[in-house]
């Protein structure tokens with residue numbers, strides 16, 4: 001009698017502990033479900049031409065380079081760490097060292113804001129990350145071309161649930177000419193990598209294509 005009472009108490013307790021463990025486990029377990037609020041996606045059409053194809057044919061004729069940074073972190077252990085003075089890429093003629101030598105930059109910088117949400121197994125949102133993709137476009141050299149400067153991503157809001165670690169970084173994947181030899185248009189492919197760890201780890205990359213004429217595409221949202 002006493003023994004069976006003890007056993008049932010023990011199994012009730014084990015069940016209880018198991019339920020809590022499953023609960024915490026499901027809370028911490030991430031699914032790959034992400035969604036984007038207020039996605040800007042394609043705001044302009046790229047004129048029906050394949051940007052990659054155009055770049056290959058003109059790449060060697062008129063070199064456009066990123067003379068700023070290639071890769072940097074923007075969120076480390078749930079905190080924004082970006083230094084807007086130095087954390088950006090550009091797309092300017094390879095023989096120019098200072099973008100100030102170029103004229104007629106668009107002002108103010110163009111900015112597109114997006115939000116990434118990540119959910120756990122229980123469909124609870126565990127990360128909300130809002131960032132702005134910014135760039136200055138339209139710089140020209142002796143009246144020719146449309147170049148890019150200060151292409152960057154600025155984190156504006158990071159909200160991460162208990163038990164999770166969120167990191168994000170930026171990479172300037174490529175810079176090329178999508179215009180002509182005589183009238184070059186700079187294009188920059190920029191990648192936002194992010195990584196979130198709970199019980200498991202999810203990683204994703206978002207790609208953006210920005211052009212010196214101001215066109216902007218969010219490639220794989």
Ligand SMILES: *[C@@H]1O[C@H](CO)[C@@H](O)[C@H](O)[C@H]1NC(C)=O
Pocket residue numbers: 076077165166167195196197
């Ligand atoms: C985030 O970065 C820090 C420091 O670089 C590292 O210790 C941590 O493991 C990273 N977290 C994730 C989820 O990648």
